[in-house]
Amino acid sequence: MQERKYNFRQIEQKWRKNWEERPVNTDTTRPKFYCLDMFPYPSGDALHVGHWRGYVLSDVLARQKLLQGYHVLHPMGWDAFGLPAENFAIQNNIHPEEATKTNIAKMKAQLMDIAALYDWDLELSTTDPAFYKWTQWIFVQMFKHGLAYEKEMPLNWCPACKVVLANEEVVAGACERCGGASTKKNLRQWMLKITAYAERLLNDLNGLDWPDKVKKMQADWIGKSYGAKIDFEIEGHDEKITVFTTRPDTLFGATFMVLAPEHELVLKLATEDKRAEAEQYIKDAGTISNVDRMAKKDKTGVFLGSYAVNPVSGQRLQIWISDYVLADYGTGAIMCVPGHDERDFEFATKFGLPIIQVIDPPDDTGVMINSDKFNGLTVAEGKEAVTAELAARGIGEKTTNYKLRDWVFSRQRYWGEPIPLIHCDACGVVPVPEDQLPVTLPHVDSYQPTDTGDSPLALITDWVNTTCPTCDQAAKRETNTMPQWAGSSWYFLRYADVNNDKELINPEIMKKVLPVDYYVGGIEHAVLHLLYARFYTKFLYDIGVVDFVEPFTKLFNQGMINKDGKKMSKSKGNTVSPDDIVGKYGSDTLRLYELFIGPPEMDAEWNENGIEGVFRFLNKLWKFVADNTGKAVKTTPRHEQLRHKLIYDITTRMDNLSANTVVSGFMEHTNKLTDMARADGMDKETIETIIILLAPFAPHMAEELWEMTGHNTSVFHQSWPQYDETKMAEDTITIVVQMNGKLRENIHVAADAAKDDVLAAAKVSVAGRLEGLTIVKEIYVPGRLVNFVVK
């Protein structure tokens, strides 16, 4: 007795069990395809239908590659360190380690419903000492190569999270995590010299198959600009003020100077009568939050009482401080050209400072005026000429400048990888010897952040107190931990060799499996995670651990799924759980619906109205196979033609990653095939073809149908069908007949009809309409249309 009804519950259970017992992706002799999802944070929030979207898409890619003859690496793991996990733990009063374990178990159970091809043997967690041993090892290598350094500096500080933020973590002056205003705080921090890689991080973007949008965001973040550094002498002082400018051609128009309030020369240059006012301004600038500072419209500032000298015009320049000059961009000081810079103009106008025009007209097409011997030069010529003159005089040079700043790498929190360093009074900072890694996180009861900005680890004295690896004297451990990004910056390497306790990754395996071929994840990581991962990869290349410089060959960012016009999130209370939908319609239906909802790269509004249609489609396809298997007819050219068109549509649409039209293509073809089967019967090969094509999208059902057609091995051991365009061609085609570009008639002609015959037939079809008119032009587009231009 054959089961005629599509019983998804039974089928899905059956094949999950089957795949577990007999895995389908085991042939490691095939060429590899590494298809990776950005791994999730196991926070307390359950997965919602938005998470599914990316995971389903990458799994469809992975399963299609399997059918196309690859061995697919498609792993999954947990980005479990960091603030989200720690904050969840604090809120719920559970130790982060416990909370992480529970959350991982919960999320993993949910993830199982997707029925992705994940190889759970490769599962990893960034919180596993066997994993973070190597996170620490990379840090030690960076330290040894001079890329990690300690610095006391005013840093972005989130008073709510009680933690230092990297520049990348401050969004519009607010903490990226909690949304609260970020302020400045002076603290000793560990920094990573990512700026040393700025040029390579920028240049290597060119070769990547990534969305242009993401490449542009990274390029903007790196922010390369060309210009000059120029020294200005100060009246009565030996020091000089060095500025960076992109417009050395406007030097004759520099009429005053402004330093950032944090600039090191400020107090020296403030004259007695101005000192109090300057000090007050600096104090205000330091305590005001970034949000408030940016909300300020008016320019403010204090004249320091000192003067500099314009090196070409000789003019005396008042030296001011103002918070519109940023301490950490360029040199923290600028020459002000109010004639050609809007902000300088605003400042000059407010404080009555001189304004000189030196480019006429004042745009790219202008030439230099009021500039002595440079008069008449274009902007481009002027940049070169002025810079050359300054260089000859030894007071300037051509410079390239970057917005990118070094990475604040330490966090004053508990739930992270301990930074593996030891502070010794005699030897200074000494890395923990590699054979003593990992430095494990001590298990403690109090992991709440401290108000002082110290790490909670600082309170655990028997962990902090140790001996120096170099001189064996009493020494203290570094108590800061690493940021969440540390583990995610290199985890993709580890999947390939997850159990190796001798090295980060075996070189042979590395060569065979990496880099990642296809990386799928949210656009929110366009700068942070992807930039850091690229930096780590380049460093690991430099020290010979990997043999490639870019970790992710191709990147795809799936669109977000919104509900009621807003991003789905637990805090907004608008999440939709996949669990109920899986229960009602099955995993295959939800997989297809996630793809059907719209173009994968675009945001979509969640709306369950269409899910019924997808479920109906699967039922129809089920019925088509069940009704026609066992009484298959001999293949006719008409069967072949339909079959090749089916393969063509699904394959090319998938190649373009147009997943939504792949699903509509399946629906369309199933309707056509059903009609044809009723009229002429259906051949075995076509039935089997649609099952194989369906397998990446609805794997459970495809397996069941494959079995129904008399096979006893997995459908995933088949190969992706090939199409032959010559076999797709129709015998007769429809030609549109237009008059003056307007549709008038449709005619049917033989596919190989000659041009003259088509035109003749077209004329016949519109003969009545042509009466009294003259054809002035005939347009013929083979296979498509005829257009008569008439008068």
Added chain:
RNA sequence: GCCCAAGUGGCGGAAUUGGUAGACGCACAGGACUUAAAAUCCUGCGGUAGCAAUACCGUGCCGGUUCGAUUCCGGCCUUGGGCACCA
């Protein structure tokens, strides 16, 4: 303010390179089957006029190029996203 997307029926969306606008699906309406309902199947479904054949209009707005424009160009409007005093 600057940069980047997007704007198509009641709804989600489709449309190779400039070549039949609205595929596929949802919703809706009518019908078949049924004692009835569900499920399923069939038909219709952009607007206006018309019994109809058909005609005209129609892809955010205004204009242009072209035999022909959702597609290309110029100028706007709206929405979403990114950056934001970067010298």
